[in-house]
Amino acid sequence: MELLKERIYKDGKVFPGDVLKVDSFLNHQIDAELLGKMGEEIYDLFKDCSVNKILTIEASGIALACFAAREFSCPCVFAKKAKTSNISDSVYTTGVHSYTHGVDYNIVVSKEFLNEGDNVLIVDDFLANGAAMNGLISLCEQAGARVVGCAAAIEKVFQNGGNSLREKGYRVESLAKVLEMDGEAGTIVLE
Numbered sequence: 001m002e003l004l005k006e007r008i009y010k011d012g013k014v015f016p017g018d019v020l021k022v023d024s025f026l027n028h029q030i031d032a033e034l035l036g037k038m039g040e041e042i043y044d045l046f047k048d049c050s051v052n053k054i055l056t057i058e059a060s061g062i063a064l065a066c067f068a069a070r071e072f073s074c075p076c077v078f079a080k081k082a083k084t085s086n087i088s089d090s091v092y093t094t095g096v097h098s099y100t101h102g103v104d105y106n107i108v109v110s111k112e113f114l115n116e117g118d119n120v121l122i123v124d125d126f127l128a129n130g131a132a133m134n135g136l137i138s139l140c141e142q143a144g145a146r147v148v149g150c151a152a153a154i155e156k157v158f159q160n161g162g163n164s165l166r167e168k169g170y171r172v173e174s175l176a177k178v179l180e181m182d183g184e185a186g187t188i189v190l191e
């Protein structure tokens with residue numbers, strides 16, 4: 001998506017550990033007009049897939065997921081991060097390793113909001129090693145819901161999460177793909 005690529009080149013900042021910061025429009029301050037267009041783009045890609053639910057993970061996936069859900073006229077459900085001691089049997093849950101914080105945590109979704117027969121599109125801001133997407137897929141499997149695909153705003157292709165999901169047979173679409181980043185030189189190469 002050209003508009004997103006231009007914005008990444010203009011405002012994206014590379015941090016140590018292959019972290020791309022896009023806080024000025026996606027992860028902290030939100031450019032609602034741009035995210036609205038990204039939601040439209042996701043709708044165009046998956047409009048023939050009978051999507052009836054968007055699933056994401058708190059916190060930074062929520063904004064884009066809501067814009068996408070508005071296009072599909074369907075609910076947006078976000079998995080919550082939970083303490084292990086708090087987990088009841090009214091939720092689906094799985095463990096996820098956080099790329100940006102380097103810790104493991106549990107994500108939960110109430111059984112009320114994810115059901116057998118749902119056609120779920122998973123949406124997130126970033127796709128790196130794929131832990132977040134795989135965790136969300138696991139929640140769908142537990143619910144007996146069908147994953148119609150995964151959509152990421154930004155995929156860091158050199159981290160292989162997207163390609164391993166594609167190898168497993170999932171349809172994965174990314175609005176911008178980072179091929180290379182160099183923290184020292186501050187350079188970003190997009191596909």
Ligand code: 5GP
Pocket residue numbers: 018019020021022027057060061097098099100124125126127128129130131132133161
């Ligand atoms: P994964 O689980 O695919 O390894 O990483 C994806 C998750 O980690 C996303 O939910 C996102 O919040 C976070 N993440 C991964 N890489 C980056 C990055 O380069 N920048 C930012 N801002 N978040 C990232």
